[in-house]
Every structure is written in C-alpha cells, then in structure tokens.
Amino acid sequence: MASSTTRSSVIIIGAGTSGISAAKVLAENGVEDFIILEATDRIGGRIRKEDFGGISVEAGAGWIAGVGGKESNPVWELATQSNLHTCLSDYSNARFNIYDQSGKIYPSGLAAESYNKAVNSAIQELKNQESKLCGSLTLSEPSVAPKTPIELAIDFILHDFEMAEVEPISTYTDFGEREFLVADKRGYEFLLYKMAQTFLHFASEDKIIDSRLELNKVVKEIKYSGNDVTVRTEDGCNYVADHMILSASIGVLKSDLITFQPPLPKWKTEAIMKCDVIVYTKIFLKFPYKFWPCGPGTEFFLYAHERRGYYTFWQHMENAYPGSNILVVTLTNGESKRVEAQTDDKTLKEAMGALRDMFGPSVPEAEQILVPRWWENRFQRGSYSNYPLLSTRKDFVDIKAPVGPIFFSGEHTNERFNGYVHGAYLAGIDTSNALLEEMRRKKVRNQASSLHLKNYLLQPLLALSEALTSAQRQTLSDISKWEFAQQLFLKGKLAMQEAIK
Numbered sequence: 476m477a478s479s480t481t482r483s484s485v486i487i488i489g490a491g492t493s494g495i496s497a498a499k500v501l502a503e504n505g506v507e508d509f510i511i512l513e514a515t516d517r518i519g520g521r522i523r524k525e526d527f528g529g530i531s532v533e534a535g536a537g538w539i540a541g542v543g544g545k546e547s548n549p550v551w552e553l554a555t556q557s558n559l560h561t562c563l564s565d566y567s568n569a570r571f572n573i574y575d576q577s578g579k580i581y582p583s584g585l586a587a588e589s590y591n592k593a594v595n596s597a598i599q600e601l602k603n604q605e606s607k608l609c610g611s612l613t614l615s616e617p618s619v620a621p622k623t624p625i626e627l628a629i630d631f632i633l634h635d636f637e638m639a640e641v642e643p644i645s646t647y648t649d650f651g652e653r654e655f656l657v658a659d660k661r662g663y664e665f666l667l668y669k670m671a672q673t674f675l676h677f678a679s680e681d682k683i684i685d686s687r688l689e690l691n692k693v694v695k696e697i698k699y700s701g702n703d704v705t706v707r708t709e710d711g712c713n714y715v716a717d718h719m720i721l722s723a724s725i726g727v728l729k730s731d732l733i734t735f736q737p738p739l740p741k742w743k744t745e746a747i748m749k750c751d752v753i754v755y756t757k758i759f760l761k762f763p764y765k766f767w768p769c770g771p772g773t774e775f776f777l778y779a780h781e782r783r784g785y786y787t788f789w790q791h792m793e794n795a796y797p798g799s800n801i802l803v804v805t806l807t808n809g810e811s812k813r814v815e816a817q818t819d820d821k822t823l824k825e826a827m828g829a830l831r832d833m834f835g836p837s838v839p840e841a842e843q844i845l846v847p848r849w850w851e852n853r854f855q856r857g858s859y860s861n862y863p864l865l866s867t868r869k870d871f872v873d874i875k876a877p878v879g880p881i882f883f884s885g886e887h888t889n890e891r892f893n894g895y896v897h898g899a900y901l902a903g904i905d906t907s908n909a910l911l912e913e914m915r916r917k918k919v920r921n922q923a924s925s926l927h928l929k930n931y932l933l934q935p936l937l938a939l940s941e942a943l944t945s946a947q948r949q950t951l952s953d954i955s956k957w958e959f960a961q962q963l964f965l966k967g968k969l970a971m972q973e974a975i976k
C-alpha cells in the first residue's frame with residue numbers, strides 16, 4: 476500500500492463548485508500552494524452531465540435558478556460569459572396540467588381551488604410552527620392534510636419542488652424568479668472547467684494536468700491540532716497542511732465516511748445533524764417518438780396518484796432539445812430512496828404504468844432509462860441541504876464556523892442560497908476569504924510571538940552585559956531588542972534559527 480506524505484499550505488477536500496471557487500480565490504490572492512483531493516475521477520460534484528439518448532443531460536443540478544431580478548446571479552453571469560446554452564422554464568401552467576389515473580386533465584377551477592387550499596394550509600402550518608417555537612399557548616387552527624390524488628399532487632409540488640414555496644426564498648427575491656435549464660452539450664460543468672482554467676494547468680479544454688488536483692483520493696481521516704492538519708486517504712497516502720477547506724456535502728458530514736481526530740466539537744456535530752438532506756432524483760426516459768402534447772404551456776405536467784410523490788412531476792425536453800423524445804420525471808426523498816434500491820427495470824415498469832394511465836395503453840415502451848442514485852452515492856448521500864423551517868441564525872453560524880485549522884464550505888454553509896449552485900459558488904468564495912483573513916492574522920500572531928521569544932532570549936545576554944564597559948552597555952541598550960536578537964542570529968551566535976524565524 477502506498478504511503479507518501481505531501482505537504483502544502485492548504486488542502487481542499489472536494490472539487491465541486493465550492494471547492495473549485497475556493498481554490499480560485501486562494502490562487503487570486505497569491506496562495507498557490509494548495510492541493511485539491513477529490514474522491515471521484517472528475518471535477519463537478521453534484522454538477523454532472525451524462526450522455527443519454529443522443530444528448531447531454533444533467534443528472535445533478537440542471538437549472539440556473541434566480542435570474543432577472545434586482546441583483547445579478549453570479550452563476551448566470553458565468554454562464555453568459557461562457558455562452559452556455561440555456562432554455563427558460565415556465566412552470567406556471569403545471570398546476571393546470573394535472574392528469575388523473577384515467578388520463579383526464581382536472582378542470583382548471585378544481586385545480587385552482589386545490590392549489591389555494593394547499594397554500595392556505597401551508598401558511599397555517601408555518602404559523603403553527605412559529606407559535607410552537609415561541610412557546611405560545613394560543614391554540615392555533617390545525618393545518619388540513621391533503622387527501623385526494625389532486626391535493627396530494629399539489630402538496631408535492633408546493634413542498635418538494637421549489638416552484639411554489641410559501642416562504643420567500645432569497646434566491647428568487649434577490650436574483651429574480653426566472654429559471655433557465657442548461658441545455659448545452661458541454662454541460663453545466665463547463666462553468667467549473669472555465670473557472671479552473673484560471674489557476675490549474677490544462678492539456679486541452681476539459682483535460683486537467685496539474686499535480687495540485689488529485690482525483691480518486693477518498694479522504695477517510697482528518698487529524699487536526701491548533702497548528703496543522705493531516706489527512707489520510709483510503710489508498711494510504713498522507714497529506715499535511717497548515718489549513719484545510721472541507722467542501723464535502725452535508726450528507727457526507729452526517730455519514731461516517733470521514734473520521735475526525737479529535738472528534739468534532741458537540742456544537743458542530745449538532746448543527747450538522749439539525750440540517751436535513753433532500754434526495755432529489757431526475758429519471759430520464761428515451762422514447763422512439765413523442766406521444767405527449769407539445770407547445771406553449773405543456774412542458775411540465777403532473778400525475779395525480781393516491782400515493783404522494785409517486786411519479787408526480789413530469790417534464791418533456793422538447794423545448795430544450797427539440798426532437799430528443801426524452802421525458803424526465805422527478806422523485807424526492809422516500810420515493811427517491813425506494814427507487815434507488817430497486818432495479819432500473821422495475822422503475823421503468825412503474826414509470827410506464829404512470830404514462831399509460833395518463834396517455835393510454837398504446838404508449839410505446841421507453842428505449843432507455845437513466846436513474847441517478849444520489850442517496851446511495853457515498854460521496855454525496857443526498858442531493859442538497861434543507862434547513863428546517865424557522866432555523867435559527869446560530870444553526871448557520873455553527874455549520875460554517877471553522878474548527879481549528881478546518882474551514883467548512885459547500886452549499887450547506889451558505890445562509891441565503893443553500894441548496895443551489897450559486898450557494899456553493901458563493902460559499903467557496905466566502906470560505907477562502909475567511910481563511911485568507913485567518914492566514915493574515917496567524918502571520919501577525921507569529922511575528923508577535925517571535926518578538927516575545929526574542930525578548931525572552933535577550934534577557935540572559937543583557938545579564939552578561941554586566942561584564943561590559945559602560946560604553947559597550949550603552950550601545951547594547953540602544954539597539955532594539957528585536958534587532959539585537961536578529962543580529963546575534965545572523966552572526967551565528969545563537970543556534971536557534973527555528974525560534975527566531
């Protein structure tokens with residue numbers, strides 16, 4: 476088994492959006508002596524394209540969410556600079572494209588009524604939680620649980636899909652309400668390659684050849700003290716650095732993939748455990764031809780079933796990739812985990828059942844299926860973080876606060892934009908800026924303590940000065956203590972280079 480030790484100033488764990496943006500900021504500030512350790516064989520993390528059915532689909536993040544508002548979304552800016560091809564998504568009609576199990580679309584009046592009921596119930600639930608938190612004794616009205624298939628479908632999109640949340644979301648209030656689907660064969664990940672090009676060496680547009688990026692390095696142990704951090708990978712390599720940026724997902728932090736020596740403090744592990752993980756799965760299906768309606772207002776449609784979240788949310792890819800004959804169905808949480816645990820053939824059968832309910836028995840069999848498994852992936856353990864409603868400021872502060880030389884990054888550390896690519900991107904920048912500040916402070920501290928040490932070393936020398944003439948004593952006291960100690964060192968009279976440096 477290999478057992479080498481590599482030393483650097485900073486170790487960055489993870490080459491996803493936050494790891495890459497963090498490295499870029501370090502490089503821009505003159506800290507080039509870092510090493511990025513990535514568990515997989517690629518950069519990108521939860522941004523991952525797959526070749527499927529003749530096009531490039533996004534198995535992870537697909538949308539640039541939050542565009543067109545008062546502030547500019549930094550990821551949208553990167554996409555614009557890179558001429559990334561995107562397609563505007565209009566979800567507004569989805570709530571009126573709800574199919575029942577016999578293939579009929581619910582009347583729009585009933586859909587609107589169910590939608591209003593669901594929104595009111597969600598607002599009531601929020602109020603109830605608020606009063607519970609404040610310890611209020613006032614009995615609040617209980618929220619009404621959804622019961623019918625249409626109510627369950629609407630409840631699902633309201634709570635499990637970002638398109639219609641009841642709480643204002645910073646992404647949309649700050650950056651705007653529009654969402655653009657990335658539809659580019661270079662993939663969403665192209666933005667990361669573009670960023671990495673500014674500080675890593677490339678052999679070609681997507682081939683990185685820089686010894687500071689080590690792929691297939693699974694970090695399994697982090698030992699830290701006040702001064703440095705040592706990392707051990709599964710293949711037996713050791714890495715030592717003054718500082719670390721840890722950008723592994725919240726799911727990984729909750730798992731036992733990485734052990735810490737000493738264990739992380741209680742306030743940190745409690746903050747990690749409080750933050751939930753959402754599993755979000757986009758299943759892609761390729762057909763020989765299309766059998767679903769196309770045209771304005773049809774891109775998104777819902778399937779109402781008595782089981783909540785059962786193949787509920789559908790999208791056709793004709794707007795983004797005309798002629799691709801691809802449908803996407805999104806599952807979340809329990810349904811995602813259930814599907815991940817079964818064979819793709821079983822999933823295909825279930826999805827075909829839902830489609831035949833909606834569009835009739837003559838629907839052709841899908842030729843291909845893609846089921847990403849974000850929950851089973853031990854380098855992810857879920858899709859993104861989700862802070863419980865009414866989380867406190869302290870929860871966010873604790874989750875990102877450094878522990879000794881370990882600085883935490885990743886989308887889950889971004890208070891305003893957690894769960895999103897721009898959240899991860901901004902988190903990387905914030906973490907590096909905090910680390911750079913700490914490096915500056917450490918330098919000042921080191922200088923101050925070496926001054927203190929030099930003074931301390933000077934005392935015996937000053938005692939010796941008793942033997943000097945008064946003129947010699949005067950010269951000695953005129954020299955500042957710091958300069959004196961340095962001069963002695965330079966003349967080789969004190970063999971304590973480490974102490975003085």
Ligand SMILES: Cc1cc2nc3c(=O)[nH]c(=O)nc-3n(C[C@H](O)[C@H](O)[C@H](O)COP(=O)(O)OP(=O)(O)OC[C@H]3O[C@@H](n4cnc5c(N)ncnc54)[C@H](O)[C@@H]3O)c2cc1C
Binds near residue numbers: 494518537886
């Ligand atoms: C299915 C899905 C759909 C999504 N849709 C959207 C969307 O439409 N729009 C949007 O804005 N966001 C979306 N997101 C969220 C978005 O993808 C993430 O917020 C963002 O990519 C997270 O970046 P990160 O750098 O924080 O983490 P990651 O990208 O997860 O990077 C962390 C890296 O750490 C590595 N790692 C983990 N453990 C170790 C270890 N022990 N040793 C070494 N390396 C390790 C991982 O391999 C990974 O590369 C989606 C996510 C998923 C999964």
